[in-house]
Amino acid sequence: MNFNYKVIGNILGILLIINGGFMLLCLGVSLYYDESESISLAISSAITLLSGFVLWLATHKKTTKDLRKKDGYLIVSLGWIVMSFFGVLPYVLSGTIPSITNAFFETVSGFTTTGASILSDIESVSKGILFWRSLTQWIGGMGIIVLALAILPFLGIGGMQLFVAEAPGITPDKLKPRIQDTAKRLWYLYVGLTFIEAIALYLAGMGGFDAVNHALTTMATGGFSTKNASIAYYDSSLIHYIIIFFMFLAGTSFTLTYIALIKRNFNKVFRNEEFVVYLVFTVVITAIVTTALMVVQDFGLALSFRDALFQVVSLVTTTGYATADYTSWSSFLTVLFFILLFVGGSAGSTAGGVKIIRHVVLFKNSFLELKRQLHPSAIMPVRISGKAIDQNIVYNVLAFIMIYILVFLVGVTLLSSMNVNFDTAFGAVATSLGNVGPGIGDVGPANNFSGMPVGGKWLLSFLMILGRLELFTVLMLLSPYFWRKR
Amino acid sequence: MNFNYKVIGNILGILLIINGGFMLLCLGVSLYYDESESISLAISSAITLLSGFVLWLATHKKTTKDLRKKDGYLIVSLGWIVMSFFGVLPYVLSGTIPSITNAFFETVSGFTTTGASILSDIESVSKGILFWRSLTQWIGGMGIIVLALAILPFLGIGGMQLFVAEAPGITPDKLKPRIQDTAKRLWYLYVGLTFIEAIALYLAGMGGFDAVNHALTTMATGGFSTKNASIAYYDSSLIHYIIIFFMFLAGTSFTLTYIALIKRNFNKVFRNEEFVVYLVFTVVITAIVTTALMVVQDFGLALSFRDALFQVVSLVTTTGYATADYTSWSSFLTVLFFILLFVGGSAGSTAGGVKIIRHVVLFKNSFLELKRQLHPSAIMPVRISGKAIDQNIVYNVLAFIMIYILVFLVGVTLLSSMNVNFDTAFGAVATSLGNVGPGIGDVGPANNFSGMPVGGKWLLSFLMILGRLELFTVLMLLSPYFWRKR
Numbered sequence: 001m002n003f004n005y006k007v008i009g010n011i012l013g014i015l016l017i018i019n020g021g022f023m024l025l026c027l028g029v030s031l032y033y034d035e036s037e038s039i040s041l042a043i044s045s046a047i048t049l050l051s052g053f054v055l056w057l058a059t060h061k062k063t064t065k066d067l068r069k070k071d072g073y074l075i076v077s078l079g080w081i082v083m084s085f086f087g088v089l090p091y092v093l094s095g096t097i098p099s100i101t102n103a104f105f106e107t108v109s110g111f112t113t114t115g116a117s118i119l120s121d122i123e124s125v126s127k128g129i130l131f132w133r134s135l136t137q138w139i140g141g142m143g144i145i146v147l148a149l150a151i152l153p154f155l156g157i158g159g160m161q162l163f164v165a166e167a168p169g170i171t172p173d174k175l176k177p178r179i180q181d182t183a184k185r186l187w188y189l190y191v192g193l194t195f196i197e198a199i200a201l202y203l204a205g206m207g208g209f210d211a212v213n214h215a216l217t218t219m220a221t222g223g224f225s226t227k228n229a230s231i232a233y234y235d236s237s238l239i240h241y242i243i244i245f246f247m248f249l250a251g252t253s254f255t256l257t258y259i260a261l262i263k264r265n266f267n268k269v270f271r272n273e274e275f276v277v278y279l280v281f282t283v284v285i286t287a288i289v290t291t292a293l294m295v296v297q298d299f300g301l302a303l304s305f306r307d308a309l310f311q312v313v314s315l316v317t318t319t320g321y322a323t324a325d326y327t328s329w330s331s332f333l334t335v336l337f338f339i340l341l342f343v344g345g346s347a348g349s350t351a352g353g354v355k356i357i358r359h360v361v362l363f364k365n366s367f368l369e370l371k372r373q374l375h376p377s378a379i380m381p382v383r384i385s386g387k388a389i390d391q392n393i394v395y396n397v398l399a400f401i402m403i404y405i406l407v408f409l410v411g412v413t414l415l416s417s418m419n420v421n422f423d424t425a426f427g428a429v430a431t432s433l434g435n436v437g438p439g440i441g442d443v444g445p446a447n448n449f450s451g452m453p454v455g456g457k458w459l460l461s462f463l464m465i466l467g468r469l470e471l472f473t474v475l476m477l478l479s480p481y482f483w484r485k486r
Numbered sequence: 487m488n489f490n491y492k493v494i495g496n497i498l499g500i501l502l503i504i505n506g507g508f509m510l511l512c513l514g515v516s517l518y519y520d521e522s523e524s525i526s527l528a529i530s531s532a533i534t535l536l537s538g539f540v541l542w543l544a545t546h547k548k549t550t551k552d553l554r555k556k557d558g559y560l561i562v563s564l565g566w567i568v569m570s571f572f573g574v575l576p577y578v579l580s581g582t583i584p585s586i587t588n589a590f591f592e593t594v595s596g597f598t599t600t601g602a603s604i605l606s607d608i609e610s611v612s613k614g615i616l617f618w619r620s621l622t623q624w625i626g627g628m629g630i631i632v633l634a635l636a637i638l639p640f641l642g643i644g645g646m647q648l649f650v651a652e653a654p655g656i657t658p659d660k661l662k663p664r665i666q667d668t669a670k671r672l673w674y675l676y677v678g679l680t681f682i683e684a685i686a687l688y689l690a691g692m693g694g695f696d697a698v699n700h701a702l703t704t705m706a707t708g709g710f711s712t713k714n715a716s717i718a719y720y721d722s723s724l725i726h727y728i729i730i731f732f733m734f735l736a737g738t739s740f741t742l743t744y745i746a747l748i749k750r751n752f753n754k755v756f757r758n759e760e761f762v763v764y765l766v767f768t769v770v771i772t773a774i775v776t777t778a779l780m781v782v783q784d785f786g787l788a789l790s791f792r793d794a795l796f797q798v799v800s801l802v803t804t805t806g807y808a809t810a811d812y813t814s815w816s817s818f819l820t821v822l823f824f825i826l827l828f829v830g831g832s833a834g835s836t837a838g839g840v841k842i843i844r845h846v847v848l849f850k851n852s853f854l855e856l857k858r859q860l861h862p863s864a865i866m867p868v869r870i871s872g873k874a875i876d877q878n879i880v881y882n883v884l885a886f887i888m889i890y891i892l893v894f895l896v897g898v899t900l901l902s903s904m905n906v907n908f909d910t911a912f913g914a915v916a917t918s919l920g921n922v923g924p925g926i927g928d929v930g931p932a933n934n935f936s937g938m939p940v941g942g943k944w945l946l947s948f949l950m951i952l953g954r955l956e957l958f959t960v961l962m963l964l965s966p967y968f969w970r971k972r
Contacts, residue, residue, distance in 0.1 A: 331905055331908060332903040332908060338908075366885050396859075413825065416818045475856060482856075
């Protein structure tokens with residue numbers, strides 16, 4: 001056979017067992033709060049655990065063959081899809097979200113750490129189910145860390161090789177040792193930061209349950225909130241700034257955070273070009289938005305700054321929490337926030353979207369092209385953090401961005417053909433593909449996705465997966481070339 | 487000095503003399519119709535001729551130095567800007583468009599063959615001035631032919647080298663022989679086709695004056711009409727189809743038209759990949775729009791097809807005539823037509839925008855990138871019309887498209903900061919940069935640009951020039967690197 005189906009099946013089995021385990025955790029929460037949804041969580045967990053165990057049992061015999069690239073593509077795409085299909089169980093069985101379409105949308109939005117929701121009244125949902133909803137994002141975030149730091153560089157996708165050299169304990173060799181060496185340490189970091197944020201939010205006055213949930217969805221740059229008004233529910237500035245801090249951290253490469261917090265090598269962090277651009281960009285855009293809010297909206301400085309910073313960090317890190325309906329501010333800010341949907345956080349973080357490093361490559365290459373025009377024979381490589389980047393990687397990054405735009409336009413065209421209006425279609429597709437959460441138009445932060453047509457929900461679910469898996473992974477599976485035997 | 491200012495000045499002088507001459511022609515028209523605007527046309531012509539002559543006299547001493555690349559960039563940008571400054575004279579002096587901002591917008595829209603207008607009542611404008619308005623587009627079109635076929639390939643801009651091999655009598659050597667050999671033959675073709683279209687329109691029942699004006703602006707893919715309702719004014723299908731035919735021709739590379747009509751080598755035309763894509767794309771999109779109009783709007787087949795074909799050809803060739811308000815049809819068609827604003831006609835035609843050849847390179851390279859992912863060591867060049875394209879050209883094309891998108895987004899952000907709403911800002915910037923004419927939102931085909939803020943008009947004028955001159959030419963002048971002496 002062309003693929004190593006045994007290993008693929010084995011990994012999928014393990015994924016399901018992990019998910020089933022997390023559902024057990026939700027069952028615990030549900031029992032603690034004495035909710036009637038406990039029974040459906042128990043059934044969901046049993047089905048998922050059993051399916052995972054059977055799959056694992058059927059495939060656990062060690063094969064001698066190593067994983068190859070082609071297997072990697074399949075594992076990644078199938079992993080997210082299989083998780084999403086089992087992830088709908090708690091919603092559907094409990095009757096919280098009876099429609100399969102809506103439940104699938106909500107689950108995909110979770111596992112892809114997007115945060116777009118079809119729930120109109122979140123606060124009426126039981127705690128056990130809400131906890132599962134937050135956990136889908138947190139599990140998704142764990143998946144992304146492995147994906148970004150180990151699998152994508154191995155597959156050579158979209159310039160993800162660019163920061164591999166920076167990762168601790170990475171050898172440019174096989175897939176296995178990478179996952180083991182790198183991912184574990186960063187997972188500990190991820191778990192630790194979630195824990196710290198939860199405590200910080202609790203100390204700042206957020207309820208215990210809400211603090212844990214918001215910590216789970218912040219670190220995943222997910223953005224599911226347990227409140228209908230998202231973070232706007234809390235009028236404590238401290239809570240806003242704590243969340244801003246952790247969103248910013250979650251949008252930073254976990255490798256860098258590891259270097260900074262564990263190795264205490266801050267020098268290395270500030271020599272990392274992507275991080276510096278991320279920081280400067282956030283500051284500049286926040287300054288612009290603050291000014292706009294002070295001048296046009298006549299807010300005071302403190303409120304303008306807090307609201308500006310919150311929304312900018314939330315969108316740039318693709319988290320998607322909101323403390324204000326930014327689409328109601330002004331035409332300029334709507335356009336600006338729409339553009340922010342395309343930025344994405346740092347590579348190697350849990351953020352989705354295009355990613356800052358790709359924009360840096362794009363900009364540098366574009367301006368170099370002007371110079372190349374005048375001196376066609378001179379060789380002018382793109383330099384990142386002082387090092388010349390291989391032409392092929394630059395190529396790959398440009399192709400990635402092009403395909404991103406192409407997929408975006410196809411998505412908008414399809415969605416608009418289902419009678420969704422111009423700005424809503426633009427916003428919904430951009431926010432889904434970029435794994436942000438809220439969009440503009442009818443899917444702005446003050447609204448939700450329940451009004452989207454059924455076909456549109458499936459389309460947007462597909463786009464969330466496509467964006468989350470860095471396009472190429474999924475598109476590869478759709479190309480006949482991939483399936484050809486040789 | 488760094489630049490060959492004498493030759494640059496000399497060429498600008500000649501350009502002004504030519505423009506002054508064309509103004510004399512308008513004076514003739516005005517006198518023939520016995521209009522009071524004759525005197526302002528006479529003064530405009532005198533000022534322009536005199537300025538041109540003085541400039542020419544001051545610089546006409548032959549210098550031995552050849553033109554270099556840097557001079558080329560200056561000539562091109564200055565050429566369009568200087569023409570636009572003198573081109574406002576007839577509008578302002580006659581009082582037809584008293585505001586300098588509006589007059590400049592209208593003139594730039596003319597010389598860049600865009601066709602966006604600030605005139606609310608075109609039919610009340612005198613014939614002499616209307617003729618000048620149409621002529622600005624026709625003159626712009628002549629300029630574009632030299633630019634596209636001789637100057638841009640010499641400067642190596644955005645993949646314009648790709649079709650140079652196809653041009654008759656072109657040697658990859660100096661600038662001068664190219665202009666003389668190629669441009670003249672294609673100018674004769676341009677003049678000839680304009681003549682034939684005017685006669686065809688006249689025979690189809692259009693008045694003589696209108697037939698000439700519409701022929702002038704069709705062949706330039708300009709789109710200025712002498713009627714408020716644009717081509718919708720005429721209910722003769724024959725007139726619609728004649729204009730469709732000539733728009734399509736004007737959006738085809740003039741080199742190819744030359745090969746087809748003069749050399750009668752149709753084989754070569756159908757082996758040209760850009761032309762085939764242009765043809766197939768137009769057919770496919772027309773089929774989609776026709777279906778949408780029949781199903782959703784409940785138009786009959788004949789009307790659906792005619793309206794679909796007209797609007798699609800008008801937008802793809804960046805002409806910008808309208809026979810219907812396509813923004814009122816449906817959300818899907820609005821999005822589709824918005825996307826069409828980015829297509830652009832063929833390279834080497836008078837059409838603006840990104841150009842089809844660049845899209846072809848973009849698509850091929852993107853799909854190849856998926857294959858390259860699986861086999862990183864294999865070399866897979868992009869092939870156009872069967873020939874492998876140099877990596878550097880592919881690079882250049884990608885950079886061009888990226889900068890195009892970047893400029894578009896900056897434009898939208900700036901325009902929206904002047905309180906222009908989301909879809910209007912998107913439409914106005916896309917149509918200006920793409921040199922199309924009408925946009926969507928408040929600048930759709932049923933409206934005009936008079937309502938844009940003053941700053942917005944200057945911004946859009948700048949974008950029209952930027953788009954018309956293939957970005958790099960103008961952006962180069964804005965880069966400090968260009969002005970550095972070495």
